[in-house]
Amino acid sequence: MTLEEIRKEIDRIDAELLPLFMKRMDCAKQVAAVKKEQGLPVFNSSREQEILDRIGSLAGEYGGEARLLYSSMMDMSRALQYNLLGGGGELRETIRKAGEAPEKAEKIACLGESGSFSNEALSLLYPKASPQFYQGFGGIFAAVASGDADLGILPVENSSAGSVSEVYDLILKYRFYIVNAATLHVHHCLAAAKKVDVRTIGTVYSHPQALSQCSEYITKNDLRPLPCSNTATAAQMVAQRQEAGIAAICSEHAANEYKLNILDRDIQNSSNNCTRFVVISRKLFIPDRAQKISLCFSLLHKTGTLYSVLARFAALGLNLTKMESRPIQDKNFEYDFYLDFTGNVREDATLNLICSLHEELPRFSFLGNYTECE
Numbered sequence: 001m002t003l004e005e006i007r008k009e010i011d012r013i014d015a016e017l018l019p020l021f022m023k024r025m026d027c028a029k030q031v032a033a034v035k036k037e038q039g040l041p042v043f044n045s046s047r048e049q050e051i052l053d054r055i056g057s058l059a060g061e062y063g064g065e066a067r068l069l070y071s072s073m074m075d076m077s078r079a080l081q082y083n084l085l086g087g088g089g090e091l092r093e094t095i096r097k098a099g100e101a102p103e104k105a106e107k108i109a110c111l112g113e114s115g116s117f118s119n120e121a122l123s124l125l126y127p128k129a130s131p132q133f134y135q136g137f138g139g140i141f142a143a144v145a146s147g148d149a150d151l152g153i154l155p156v157e158n159s160s161a162g163s164v165s166e167v168y169d170l171i172l173k174y175r176f177y178i179v180n181a182a183t184l185h186v187h188h189c190l191a192a193a194k195k196v197d198v199r200t201i202g203t204v205y206s207h208p209q210a211l212s213q214c215s216e217y218i219t220k221n222d223l224r225p226l227p228c229s230n231t232a233t234a235a236q237m238v239a240q241r242q243e244a245g246i247a248a249i250c251s252e253h254a255a256n257e258y259k260l261n262i263l264d265r266d267i268q269n270s271s272n273n274c275t276r277f278v279v280i281s282r283k284l285f286i287p288d289r290a291q292k293i294s295l296c297f298s299l300l301h302k303t304g305t306l307y308s309v310l311a312r313f314a315a316l317g318l319n320l321t322k323m324e325s326r327p328i329q330d331k332n333f334e335y336d337f338y339l340d341f342t343g344n345v346r347e348d349a350t351l352n353l354i355c356s357l358h359e360e361l362p363r364f365s366f367l368g369n370y371t372e373c374e
């Protein structure tokens with residue numbers, strides 16, 4: 001057969017498949033009506049497994065491909081049913097009731113000291129708020145949990161050093177809402193108590209992330225990196241100790257705040273060094289112009305489960321911007337997935353998708369829908 005003849009054959013087959021696909025979707029509508037009457041859940045895992053096993057063995061050499069095709073058709077069948085039945089009632093209600101923004105966000109928990117990068121990000125997002133400083137990420141989550149703080153601001157990832165795993169673990173543990181985000185350009189400098197030659201410096205103090213972001217400079221200048229809880233604390237300590245041979249890696253802002261001398265500027269490995277911060281809250285707020293959705297879930301150990309979740313976002317044109325997998329404590333090699341997508345849950349199709357995932361996936365949490373300041 002020529003290519004043209006084969007393509008004609010494919011067109012004929014597609015024309016035969018389409019009415020059957022539409023008939024199958026009509027059946028899904030009928031199933032939805034029955035399920036509504038009988039109060040049954042949309043998702044029936046054992047029924048889907050039974051179909052996939054049967055199709056897989058009937059399809060012979062195309063078993064894998066056929067399973068994938070039928071799995072996608074059942075995804076669409078479920079999506080249609082959720083659209084008709086409006087599943088995920090509780091979550092739907094929480095999202096519907098969410099306010100636009102906290103009326104007052106006076107107490108915001110923040111890492112470090114005055115002059116820390118978290119402090120800069122906070123000033124960008126909430127110029128009027130006064131920060132409450134904590135030395136560790138755990139303290140920020142605990143402050144939000146106890147109500148000592150209204151909100152907490154946290155660095156989640158850096159363009160060169162990558163994700164801050166400890167923060168993702170805490171996000172997955174506490175499951176607070178994410179209500180705001182900002183990306184900050186981070187410029188590091190080397191600062192010491194006296195104006196000396198860089199060659200006289202032997203030891204540098206900073207947060208491990210900052211040390212990692214300046215690793216090339218540290219190696220080139222033969223410096224000994226020592227970790228500190230954050231960059232501003234490192235600057236403060238170097239200022240207090242007034243010792244020769246030590247310096248801090250911190251922001252210019254922190255160096256000025258603690259009256260240090262700047263020995264070198266822009267010492268980070270990459271000239272485009274950005275850190276992304278998120279703001280956590282016990283209460284859900286969704287601004288009208290929200291464009292980023294965060295959620296987390298775990299998956300059953302079955303072929304194609306992650307693919308099938310991601311395909312449903314792709315089908316709505318929602319772009320995946322971040323994915324992180326973290327081990328679940330006390331479970332061997334089982335993972336929680338953390339995902340960021342573009343989108344707004346006030347759009348019906350997006351809300352239906354989130355609500356359906358809420359019903360289908362283990363350990364699912366909707367973490368928020370917020371704007372991103374860049």
Ligand SMILES: O=C(O)C(=O)C[C@]1(C(=O)O)C=C[C@@H](O)C=C1
Nearest residue numbers: 031042043044047048074077078
């Ligand atoms: O049989 C059902 O209960 C259906 O809802 C239909 C169907 C399908 O499309 O085949 C869809 C969703 C369920 O998870 C299982 C199967």
